[in-house]
Structure formats: structure tokens, C-alpha cells
Amino acid sequence: MTEVRARSLTVALDGREVLSGVDLDAPAGGWLAVIGPNGAGKSTLLRALAGLLPVEGRVLIDGEDAGALPPRRRARLVAYAPQTPALPPDMSVFDYALLGRTPYISYFGRESRHDREVTAGVLDRLDLTPLAARPLARLSGGERQRVVLARALAQQAPVLLLDEPTTALDLGHQQQVLELVDRLRRADGLTVIATLHDLNLAAQYADAMMLLSGGRAAASGAPAEVLTEHLISGHFGAEVKVEPGPDGSPQVHLVRGAR
Numbered sequence: 001m002t003e004v005r006a007r008s009l010t011v012a013l014d015g016r017e018v019l020s021g022v023d024l025d026a027p028a029g030g031w032l033a034v035i036g037p038n039g040a041g042k043s044t045l046l047r048a049l050a051g052l053l054p055v056e057g058r059v060l061i062d063g064e065d066a067g068a069l070p071p072r073r074r075a076r077l078v079a080y081a082p083q084t085p086a087l088p089p090d091m092s093v094f095d096y097a098l099l100g101r102t103p104y105i106s107y108f109g110r111e112s113r114h115d116r117e118v119t120a121g122v123l124d125r126l127d128l129t130p131l132a133a134r135p136l137a138r139l140s141g142g143e144r145q146r147v148v149l150a151r152a153l154a155q156q157a158p159v160l161l162l163d164e165p166t167t168a169l170d171l172g173h174q175q176q177v178l179e180l181v182d183r184l185r186r187a188d189g190l191t192v193i194a195t196l197h198d199l200n201l202a203a204q205y206a207d208a209m210m211l212l213s214g215g216r217a218a219a220s221g222a223p224a225e226v227l228t229e230h231l232i233s234g235h236f237g238a239e240v241k242v243e244p245g246p247d248g249s250p251q252v253h254l255v256r257g258a259r
């Protein structure tokens with residue numbers, strides 16, 4: 001199992017500081033939800049953890065400085081499913097998911113039977129087998145989102161970074177994707193870090209939460225410590241009621257007529 005930490009993470013995009021001195025602790029085998037209002041820096045934080053942006057400060061993967069890891073080794077440790085990646089329109093679903101195996105294929109080599117089996121297995125678990133030969137341009141938004149997740153899962157890395165993995169999905173597929181990720185977390189000890197706009201889903205699946213606001217970590221802790229009416233109104237500008245749901249996790253309800 002693999003632990004992820006960030007210390008004093010600062011990121012500037014086009015000369016503007018978007019993340020400022022963020023500390024993050026994702027325990028090995030845990031699920032950390034990153035929440036926060038639009039523009040808070042959630043996607044930037046995930047891209048920084050994935051090694052896709054120049055950063056100040058440090059990202060530590062099992063105590064090792066991630067910035068010093070060779071890219072292939074880092075890709076075997078950390079898989080990232082972006083929110084809206086540019087997809088090659090003519091590539092098939094299978095070939096795109098197979099790209100997740102790239103860190104295991106030698107530079108001039110071809111994928112092995114094992115690589116194809118892993119990819120087929122992931123497609124199957126996400127109901128994508130009937131679409132395996134379909135070009136990416138001819139998928140619905142929710143199908144595309146599951147294909148992006150399939151590529152990340154085919155990578156079989158111990159750390160999984162998910163940027164809004166459920167936004168385009170219907171209720172059944174939201175549950176399927178979150179349950180699949182949770183099962184892999186429990187069975188294989190994956191460490192999951194996910195941004196989620198749906199605070200109630202975040203509270204149900206995550207065991208730790210971080211509220212990002214204006215590029216800074218405004219609160220961290222168990223879901224019940226972060227999802228308070230006070231913090232939500234202060235950082236989201238929303239009037240809400242927070243009550244325990246059927247499974248005991250805090251559930252957030254908008255107050256109608258409040259604004």
C-alpha cells in the first residue's frame with residue numbers, strides 16, 4: 001500500500017498562483033476526497049500530484065520525492081483519470097484503455113497477452129466490452145468518462161487520482177464506478193484521491209476529506225469535521241442543512257428559498 005503526501009505545494013499557472021502552500025496527507029489504502037468551490041484548485045492539485053505540472057514544494061510517494069522518480073516508475077505508482085481529456089477521435093475504446101499498460105511495455109515492444117487480458121478485464125467490469133471496437137468519437141459523455149477511468153485502472157497503479165469521476169454518469173453507473181473503485185481499494189489496498197462535487201457521495205465513500213478554497217487547504221479531517229454548515233456556507237456561499245444519512249455519513253441538503 002502506498003501513502004501520498006504533499007508539503008507546501010505551490011503551483012503557478014500563467015504567472016498566477018493557483019495553489020498556495022498546500023499540505024496533503026492521503027494514508028495508504030484510504031480514500032481522500034478533495035472538495036471545494038469552482039476554481040478552488042482541485043483539478044490543479046490532482047495534476048500536480050500526477051506529476052503533470054511544475055511545482056514548488058514536494059510530493060512524496062511512500063516518502064520518496066515524486067519529482068525525482070523516472071516517469072515510467074512514477075506511472076507504475078500513480079494513475080490519473082482527468083476530468084475532460086482530449087481523446088483521439090478515431091482510436092477504439094480497447095486501444096485507448098490499453099494505453100494504461102504503457103508503463104509496462106518496453107520502448108519498442110508490443111503489448112503482451114497479459115496486457116490485453118488486464119485491459120479486457122477492466123472494460124468488462126465497467127460494462128464497456130460491447131463498445132470495445134467503437135471509435136472514441138462515437139461515445140456518449142458517460143461512456144467516455146468510463147473509458148477514461150478504464151485506462152487509469154488498466155495501469156494497475158497503487159495510487160488512483162480521479163478528477164470528478166461521476167459527473168457525466170447516470171445514477172446506476174455512479175454507483176458502479178464508486179463501488180468498483182472502493183472494492184479495488186479494499187481488495188488491493190489502492191490509495192484513492194478523488195475530487196467530487198457531490199458532497200454527499202464524497203461523504204459516503206471517503207474516509208478523509210480536504211476542503212480546498214482559493215488555492216489553500218481550508219479544512220482537513222473526517223467527513224463530519226469538514227462538512228459543517230459553517231464551512232460550507234463560508235466557502236461555497238450556500239445555505240445548507242447537514243444531517244446524518246442512513247449509513248451515518250453526513251448528508252448535505254440545500255435550504256430552498258435561502259438566496
Ligand SMILES: Nc1ncnc2c1ncn2[C@@H]1O[C@H](COP(=O)(O)OP(=O)(O)OP(=O)(O)O)[C@@H](O)[C@H]1O
Nearest residue numbers: 013014016018036037038039040041042043044045
Ligand atoms: N492554464 C491556466 N492558466 C491560468 N489559470 C488557470 C489555468 N488553468 C486553470 N486556471 C485557474 O486556476 C484556478 C483553479 O483551477 P482548477 O481547474 O484547478 O479549479 P477546480 O477547483 O478544479 O475548479 P472546478 O470545480 O470548476 O472544476 C481557476 O481559477 C482557473 O481559472
